[in-house]
Structure formats: structure tokens, C-alpha cells
Amino acid sequence: MRTLIENGFIVDGTGGPGFRGCVVIEGDRIADIFKGSVPTGSEGSVPTGARATFDEVVDADGCMVTPGFMDAHSHSDAYLVVEPDAPSKLSQGITTEINGQCGGSVAPRYGEARLSGDWASILGDRLTWRSLAEYRDVLAAAKPSINTVQFIGHNTLRSSVVGYAGRTASADELAQMERLLARELSDGGWGLTTGLIYQPGKYSTSNEVVALAKVASSCGGFYATHMRSEGDRILESIDEVIDLVKATGIRAEISHLKTSGRRNWGKIDQVLEKMQSAVDSGLLLGSDRYPFCAAGTDLDVVFPDWAGEGAAPAEMERLKNPELRARIISDIDALGRDWSEVMVGGVWHEENKPYSGRTIADICGGRTPGETVCDILEKDLCRTGAFFFGMSEENLDRIYAMPWVLPGSDASLRAPWGPLGEDHPHPRAYGTMPEFFRRLTDRSRSCAVSDETAISRMTSAVANRFGIKGRGILARGAFADVAVWRRDDFRNTATYDRSHSFCTGMEKVFVNGALAYDGGTFTHSGTGRFLER
Numbered sequence: 001m002r003t004l005i006e007n008g009f010i011v012d013g014t015g016g017p018g019f020r021g022c023v024v025i026e027g028d029r030i031a032d033i034f035k036g037s038v039p040t041g042s043e044g045s046v047p048t049g050a051r052a053t054f055d056e057v058v059d060a061d062g063c064m065v066t067p068g069f070m071d072a073h074s075h076s077d078a079y080l081v082v083e084p085d086a087p088s089k090l091s092q093g094i095t096t097e098i099n100g101q102c103g104g105s106v107a108p109r110y111g112e113a114r115l116s117g118d119w120a121s122i123l124g125d126r127l128t129w130r131s132l133a134e135y136r137d138v139l140a141a142a143k144p145s146i147n148t149v150q151f152i153g154h155n156t157l158r159s160s161v162v163g164y165a166g167r168t169a170s171a172d173e174l175a176q177m178e179r180l181l182a183r184e185l186s187d188g189g190w191g192l193t194t195g196l197i198y199q200p201g202k203y204s205t206s207n208e209v210v211a212l213a214k215v216a217s218s219c220g221g222f223y224a225t226h227m228r229s230e231g232d233r234i235l236e237s238i239d240e241v242i243d244l245v246k247a248t249g250i251r252a253e254i255s256h257l258k259t260s261g262r263r264n265w266g267k268i269d270q271v272l273e274k275m276q277s278a279v280d281s282g283l284l285l286g287s288d289r290y291p292f293c294a295a296g297t298d299l300d301v302v303f304p305d306w307a308g309e310g311a312a313p314a315e316m317e318r319l320k321n322p323e324l325r326a327r328i329i330s331d332i333d334a335l336g337r338d339w340s341e342v343m344v345g346g347v348w349h350e351e352n353k354p355y356s357g358r359t360i361a362d363i364c365g366g367r368t369p370g371e372t373v374c375d376i377l378e379k380d381l382c383r384t385g386a387f388f389f390g391m392s393e394e395n396l397d398r399i400y401a402m403p404w405v406l407p408g409s410d411a412s413l414r415a416p417w418g419p420l421g422e423d424h425p426h427p428r429a430y431g432t433m434p435e436f437f438r439r440l441t442d443r444s445r446s447c448a449v450s451d452e453t454a455i456s457r458m459t460s461a462v463a464n465r466f467g468i469k470g471r472g473i474l475a476r477g478a479f480a481d482v483a484v485w486r487r488d489d490f491r492n493t494a495t496y497d498r499s500h501s502f503c504t505g506m507e508k509v510f511v512n513g514a515l516a517y518d519g520g521t522f523t524h525s526g527t528g529r530f531l532e533r
Contacts, residue, residue: 001055001513002026006038008060008484011452012474013067013459018452023065025480028513028527033474056515060484063507066455067472068095068481069433070462072288073224073255073408075099077106077135077150078119079420080413081126084144085522088414088425091502092433093483095511096531098466100151101255101410102226103195107132108184112163113156117312117383118346122419133187136530143526145516147481149466150530151224152189154212155201157181164200166309169208177208178215188532190466191221193255196228196237197301199311206240210247217250220533222466224253231260231390234267238274242283251284253465256410257399258391260295265392272402279404286465288408289399291435294496296345296410296426299386300377304331312382319378329370339369343496344376345385346423352379356424357497387426387496400440400447406462407436416500427499431492433458434503438491451487467533480513 003025010033011018024032074097076086089097100106104116109130114120120127129135132150139148161176162169169177181192192212195201213223223244227237238254245252254275259268278285300308300315307318307328318324339360347356355363355376364372376384399405411429414420428435440447440454463472470479483506490505502520509517514527 002031002053003056003058003510003513004038004054005058005060005065005482005484008063008065010065010474011455013456013472015453015456015460018064023474023482025482025510025513028480030474030476030478030480030482032476058484058508060507062486063484064487065474066093066483066485067459067474068483068509068511069093069407069458070095070468070472071097071409071432072253072406072462072465073098073101073410075101075104075411076148076413078115078123078412080144080146080148081138081142082122083413083415083418083420084142084526084528085415085516085524086144086146086413087416087522088430088502089146090509090517090522091506092430093485093506093509094146094433095481095483095509096147096149096468096471098149098151098190098408098462100153100190101193101224103153103155103193103198103201105151105153105156105193107135107152108157108160108180110160110180113159117381118385118423121348121383131187132184132189136188139530144528145522145525146511146528147471147531148528149190149468150188151191151193151222152181152184154192154194154204154209155198157212158200158204162200164310164314166200166203168203168205174208174211177212181212181215182219185216185219185221188530189221190533191223192216193224193226195226197226199308202228202305206243210244213244213248213250217248221250222253223248223250224255226255230256230258231264234259234264235270235274238271242274242278242285245278245283245285251465251467252286254285254287256295256408257287257289257405258295259395260388260390262390265395268392268395268398272398275404276402286404286406287399287402288406289396290408290410290428290432291396291400291439292426292428293391293393293396294343294387294389294426295391296385296387296428299344299373299384300382302332302335302337302342302373303328307331315382316378319374325374329368329374332370332373333368337369339364341389343387343389345387346425347376347380347385348383349379352376352384385424397439397445397447403457406465407432407458414500416502421500425499427492427494427496430494430499430501431503434490434492434505468531480510482510484508
């Protein structure tokens with residue numbers, strides 16, 4: 001298959017100046033890229049009568065032609081099996097995702113380990129794997145249309161060996177985790193991620209995480225972390241990551257960098273100083289962030305630690321106990337949280353459907369916030385999603401001004417149809433890339449950069465950070481992941497109350513040389529790949 005993309009404004013992903021020119025795709029690779037029109041003489045790379053030799057000619061007049069975008073932080077592992085076209089991602093030009101984040105991955109799945117409630121419910125009988133090798137076989141059969149990089153989640157790993165008990169792992173259990181991690185890395189895992197505010201990762205010591213990171217480092221893997229705190233103890237949490245990098249030499253990514261909670265906004269100077277100092281000293285450290293100021297996670301994160309131990313099944317048992325339920329309600333009401341900043345997202349029970357897109361403060365009526373939260377969670381079997389509006393717009397610009405901060409959606413792929421269309425996702429699932437590009441190229445903002453620099457951070461910078469070879473750039477011999485889009489029309493349309501909405505401006509997306517998205521149509525190309533180091 002030979003494709004010519006002509007008359008486009010080419011931005012090659014390196015950060016260099018764009019130019020009007022052509023891209024030639026042969027098979028899964030870029031065969032040529034050159035300035036100007038198609039050569040008509042033998043001196044050019046495209047001979048006389050060139051158009052007759054192409055299977056497809058794309059007129060990209062008025063469009064940018066760039067590498068496909070790379071989502072530095074994603075959660076689509078399970079859903080790639082359900083919706084392999086990855087509609088919410090392809091439609092915004094994403095051709096590669098970094099999955100298995102925040103300590104949660106599709107594998108390994110042994111012992112007490114279970115996938116998150118939404119993953120397990122939607123997968124149903126598709127959930128047939130336990131190891132990463134088995135998952136790869138299932139994924140290959142599903143034929144995804146985008147590429148995936150798969151990390152191994154510490155929470156999934158730990159629950160496979162230790163379970164969900166709120167205790168330190170024994171020496172024997174840690175050794176089992178190390179062996180299991182090494183096996184999964186040898187079968188294609190890219191590295192280790194942690195989610196140290198979630199069950200059961202929150203019960204791990206720093207020594208446990210360092211020991212596992214050493215295994216990842218020895219295998220040439222990487223490390224990404226949802227830190228123990230992104231608010232009150234954020235500075236201490238960054239120190240923990242820096243200490244880990246020093247102890248292991250591993251390349252590390254602090255996931256979705258933020259200063260969460262209004263009382264922590266003023267820590268932004270110290271946060272950025274710590275990070276920049278580490279980078280300047282030569283530590284392999286970076287970060288990612290979605291371009292929105294509301295976090296998206298499970299509503300049960302507001303539970304006190306004692307009530308969350310054991311995850312959803314144990315939480316449900318406590319909610320059924322009147323005495324424990326009253327204690328949970330009391331502890332939640334004592335938080336002093338502004339419940340107008342907590343919005344219900346995806347729900348499962350029919351009676352909860354009217355609450356999606358509304359705040360807890362709005363829903364309460366005559367109940368306390370604690371009673372309202374417990375009522376909603378009990379109906380949803382503790383699987384309710386929520387948005388937490390606790391971040392600063394000004395701080396987001398400060399974070400994006402750092403060249404080592406990459407775009408990461410922190411979202412699973414979604415579709416407005418089928419089983420994934422019944423959820424109520426964060427708008428970042430559909431709009432991360434246009435929002436990131438628009439914010440970084442808005443001259444009125446302190447984080448403003450050139451179009452070429454913004455695109456390099458959406459492409460080659462992600463590939464370089466995670467060691468993904470041959471992608472993120474337009475160059476001879478590179479894999480042909482290519483996006484064709486209209487700059488001024490490239491905009492997010494998803495909102496918190498209407499989140500299933502495709503962005504505008506994306507015209508065509510090629511993945512490994514095949515057309516996967518064509519002006520609003522998903523071609524079911526199935527040419528995405530499970531990438532290996």
C-alpha cells in the first residue's frame with residue numbers, strides 16, 4: 001500500500017519549523033518526506049507519473065500533517081478489547097497510548113487480584129486472561145486500531161500476591177512480587193506504575209516500591225507513579241519519588257502533576273522548584289498532566305482509610321452494617337470538604353442515573369453529604385465515578401510552562417455507543433489533545449509556545465521519555481503514524497455534563513500506514529500494535 005499526502009503544512013514532531021510539503025507512506029513506514037510539490041522529474045524521490053503509482057492520494061491543503069499524538073498517561077488496557085477502534089482517542093489524533101497507569105493494569109491477575117469494577121463488568125466473558133502474555137493474545141485477536149504500551153500496575157501485582165489486606169508485605173511476598181514482575185516485564189511489560197493513594201498500594205512501604213522499581217530498572221523498564229499525595233503532603237511525596245530515582249537509576253514519571261485542594265495551591269513554587277532541581281541534577285524525571293482542573297476518579301476515595309480497606313466488596317459489607325455505616329457517614333461529614341466541588345460522573349444503578357453531571361451539594365436535599373455519598377455508592381456497588389474540582393487554572397499554566405510536562409489524558413478510551421457509551425466520562429477522554437494544543441499556543445497564557453514546540457510535546461517528547469523507537473516523528477524510516485488536521489478547527493467539544501462528544505478538526509489518522517480514521521469514520525483498520533521495548 002502506497003499513500004501520498006500532499007499540499008499539507010508539515011510539522012515533523014522534532015520542534016523544527018514547519019513547511020509545506022508531501023509525505024510518502026509505503027507499507028507501515030514513511031518512505032519519504034520533502035518540501036514543495038510532488039517532483040515530476042527523475043531527480044525526485046517520486047518519479048514522473050507518480051500519482052499513478054499510489055494506491056491513495058490525500059490532498060492536505062489547509063491542513064497540518066503531523067506525527068500521530070501520543071497519550072502519555074492512559075487507562076485503556078481493558079477497553080481496547082471492547083472497542084478496538086478507540087473512538088475517543090483516534091478522533092483526536094492519538095495513535096499510541098501509555099497504559100497500565102496509577103498502579104492498575106490488566107495483568108497479572110492471580111490470587112485475590114481483580115480488575116476495577118467498571119472494567120470487569122464491561123468485559124464480561126471477554127475477561128479470559130491472567131498473565132500479560134495471555135492478554136496479548138486476546139488483544140491481538142481484537143485487532144485494535146491504535147498502538148499500546150503496557151505497564152504493570154503495582155496494585156494489580158500486589159493484590160495477586162498479598163491481596164487487599166492493609167498490611168506490609170512479608171519478605172517472601174515481596175520476593176514473589178519481584179519474580180512475577182520480572183516475568184511480566186519479559187513478556188512485554190514496559191515497566192512499573194504505582195497508585196499509592198489506592199487499595200492496596202497505599203499499604204506498601206517505600207522500601208517495597210524501591211525493590212520493585214529495581215526489578216523494572218534491571219529489565220530496562222520505566223516507572224510512573226500516582227504519588228501518595230497530590231495535596232497536603234505533595235512535597236514529601238515528590239521527595240519519595242526523587243529518592244526512588246536516586247536509589248534505582250530508573251527513568252520516572254510523576255503522573256498528572258497537580259497541587260490539589262485550594263489550601264495547597266500556594267505550594268506550586270516549591271513543587272516546580274523540586275522537580276526542576278531534580279531534572280537539572282541529571283535525574284531522569286518528568287511528568288504529565290491533563291488540561292483540565294477537575295480530577296476524575298472513584299467516589300469512594302472520600303471514604304476514611306479504615307472503611308476503604310479491602311476495596312469494593314469489603315466497603316459494601318461495611319455499608320450494610322448500620323453501626324459501621326453511621327461511622328463512615330460521620331467521618332465523611334467531618335471532612336469539611338466543599339461538596340459543590342465534587343460532581344458525580346459515571347454511575348451504574350438506574351436510580352443514580354439522574355445524578356451524573358451534578359454535584360453532591362446539589363443532590364443532597366435533606367441528607368448530609370455523607371449520607372448522600374453512601375446511598376449512591378451502595379446502589380452502585382461502590383463503583384461510582386466522580387469529578388473533583390480542586391485545582392487552579394493559574395497553576396495549570398505554570399505546570400505546562402515546564403518543558404518536561406507532557407499531555408496525558410488519564411482516561412480510558414470511550415465511545416458514544418455500545419457498552420462504553422453508557423458511562424459518563426471526564427471530558428478529557430475526548431478532548432485532551434485539542435485542549436492541550438490550544439492552551440499551549442494561546443499567546444495570552446504564560447505557558448505559550450510555538451505550534452511546533454507544542455506538537456513536539458504531543459509526539460516526539462513522549463516517545464523519547466518512554467523510549468519508544470521510530471515513532472513520534474515524521475522522517476524516512478519512521479513508522480507511519482500520521483495525523484492530518486485543521487489547526488483552527490481542532491477543538492474540544494466535550495463538557496462535564498455532556499462528555500460523549502468528539503472533538504472537531506481531525507481529518508485523517510494513519511496508524512502503521514493504514515487509514516484508521518477518515519473524516520469522522522472509523523475504518524476498523526486493526527493495525528494498532530502492542531509495542532515492545
